[in-house]
Structures are given as structure tokens and as C-alpha cells.
Amino acid sequence: MGRIIAIANQKGGVGKTTTAINLSACLAEAGQRVLTIDVDPQGNTTSGLGIDKNSVENTIYELILGEIEIQDAIIETEFERLSIIASNVNLAAAEIELIGINEKEYILKRAVEQVRDNYDFVIIDCPPSLNMLTINAMTTADTVLVPIQCEYYALEGLSQLLHTVNLVKQRLNPELEMEGVVFTMYDARTNLSLQVVENVKSNLHQTIYKTIIPRNIRLAEAPSHGLPINIYDSKSTGAESYRLLAEEVIHRGEEEWQ
Ligand code: ATP
Ligand code: MG
Numbered sequence: 001m002g003r004i005i006a007i008a009n010q011k012g013g014v015g016k017t018t019t020a021i022n023l024s025a026c027l028a029e030a031g032q033r034v035l036t037i038d039v040d041p042q043g044n045t046t047s048g049l050g051i052d053k054n055s056v057e058n059t060i061y062e063l064i065l066g067e068i069e070i071q072d073a074i075i076e077t078e079f080e081r082l083s084i085i086a087s088n089v090n091l092a093a094a095e096i097e098l099i100g101i102n103e104k105e106y107i108l109k110r111a112v113e114q115v116r117d118n119y120d121f122v123i124i125d126c127p128p129s130l131n132m133l134t135i136n137a138m139t140t141a142d143t144v145l146v147p148i149q150c151e152y153y154a155l156e157g158l159s160q161l162l163h164t165v166n167l168v169k170q171r172l173n174p175e176l177e178m179e180g181v182v183f184t185m186y187d188a189r190t191n192l193s194l195q196v197v198e199n200v201k202s203n204l205h206q207t208i209y210k211t212i213i214p215r216n217i218r219l220a221e222a223p224s225h226g227l228p229i230n231i232y233d234s235k236s237t238g239a240e241s242y243r244l245l246a247e248e249v250i251h252r253g254e255e256e257w258q
Helices: 017-028 046-047 062-065 089-097 104-113 132-140 160-169 191-203 217-225 239-252
Strands: 003-007 035-040 072-077 082-085 119-123 143-149 177-184
Touching: 003 017, 003 132, 017 035, 017 046, 017 082, 017 119, 017 143, 017 177, 017 217, 017 239, 035 046, 062 089, 062 104, 062 160, 072 177, 089 132, 119 132, 132 160, 143 160, 160 177, 177 191, 217 239
Parallel strands: 003 119, 003 143, 035 082, 035 119, 143 177
Antiparallel strands: 072 082
């Protein structure tokens, strides 16, 4: 049964999508069968994995509105073992359209349950807000992975996110756990990145991944080519770090966590 990981942080631009794309691709490269679900109307994970988001007919939007079955929403990417459920701007209307619908917190969960046995990992990219789409991702997920950008305001909003995870756990998904925190956009040339890592480590009592994702221009370039980093520039520091993160995610549970 596939492990379902939601990548969430209501803070914008912290590396959720970059992590969703490249963790998914590196898991697939390591032999895992992966389904990536784009739950953000920005659709950046969709285009970053080479899918033309505006020409897809069956997206997460139609799925959430109950117009299609999940099997019809799954698209095989051009990368081996990696499939995706696409998103585009239409999804922005879903929250309104779901008003008054019963059990709308569980729509995605019910759909994903039908296919999770076909995958080793299901990776869900969340939008930068704590809305109904993010709640759907968290009720579906086993764990929540939180990217934290190595910048001065890194911890801002984090307690709100942890509070939301706890609420979902108490009321909607008792199995939900924190997967852990991953630092992104680490800049070895500045003391600030180091200070942020040290500060978060001493203040946040969460599992923290040993792999730290460096700031790497190749990671920023890859999406415009519709390629994950392991294909776009296989030897870049960005590719190497996401491969290490994928290994850690695979072996999570076998290792000792602080
Ligand atoms: P949003 O909240 O809007 O969904 P996000 O949290 O998904 O944003 P990304 O889109 O992954 O964040 O990243 C924000 C920007 O930073 C993008 O332009 C991305 O290419 C760039 N970026 C992310 N990670 C790195 C990195 N490690 N090195 C260099 N650039 C990065
Ligand atoms: Mg994003």
C-alpha cells in the first residue's frame, strides 16, 4: 500500500512544488512507483513534469467535483514509473463549488483509496493556504512534509500549520503524522542559512531531514523545460540533494529519528 505524503506550508514560495516534482522524480528513479497529485490551482507541478496544464481535460478539478473517476484523471508522464493527476486554474473555483456538499473533506481520500495499492508513494503538492484543498490533502495523507526556506522568517506561520495538522488529526484523520521538515534554498555563502537551520533545530521539536536542499539555479531552470532535476541536470547539486532526500524518505522508519 502506497505511502501518501502531503507537501504543505501555507507560506508561499518555500519550495513545496520544487520538492513535490523532484522528490517524486527521484523516488521514481530509485525504482518506486509514484503518483504525484497537484492540488494547487497554479498547476506548477503539472507543468514542471512536462504536462501542458491548459490542454488537460481530466484534472483534479473534475475529480473533486465528482465528474470523473480517479482512473480517468491519472496521466502517465514521460518519466518511468511516474504518473500525475494534473491541475490548472479551474481548480480555484472548487472551494466555492463545494459549499454545501456533504463530507467534502474526504473527497480526495475516497478517490485515492481506490488506487493507492498501485503505487509505492503518492506525493501531494498543496497550495500556499490552509483551505479546503489543503484539508483534502491532509485527510488523504499518512504524513505531512513541510519544506522550510532558509530565510529570516522561516518559522513564521509554522505554528499555525502545525496547529492545522493537529486539528485534522483530531477531527478528520487520526492516522495523520508529521513526516518532518526539510530545509530548502540553503545558501552556503551566507551565515543566515546556517543560523536559520540552527534556530529551527533548537526551537522546533519535529523530525528534520538530514538532507538540506541547496539553492541551485538548475532547480529553478528545470520547470521551464518541463523536466525534473534528475533529467534536466543529473549531476547538479540540486539533483544530488533530491536523490538523497528520496533515499531518506524511502528509509524513513528504518532509521533512528531524534
Ligand atoms: P507556492 O507557495 O507559490 O506554491 P512553492 O512553495 O511551491 O510556492 P516553489 O514554486 O517550489 O515554491 O519555489 C519558489 C521559487 O523558488 C520557484 O521559482 C523555484 O524555482 C525556486 N526554487 C525553489 N527551490 C529552489 C532551490 N533549491 N534553488 C533555487 N531555486 C529554487
Ligand atoms: Mg507550489
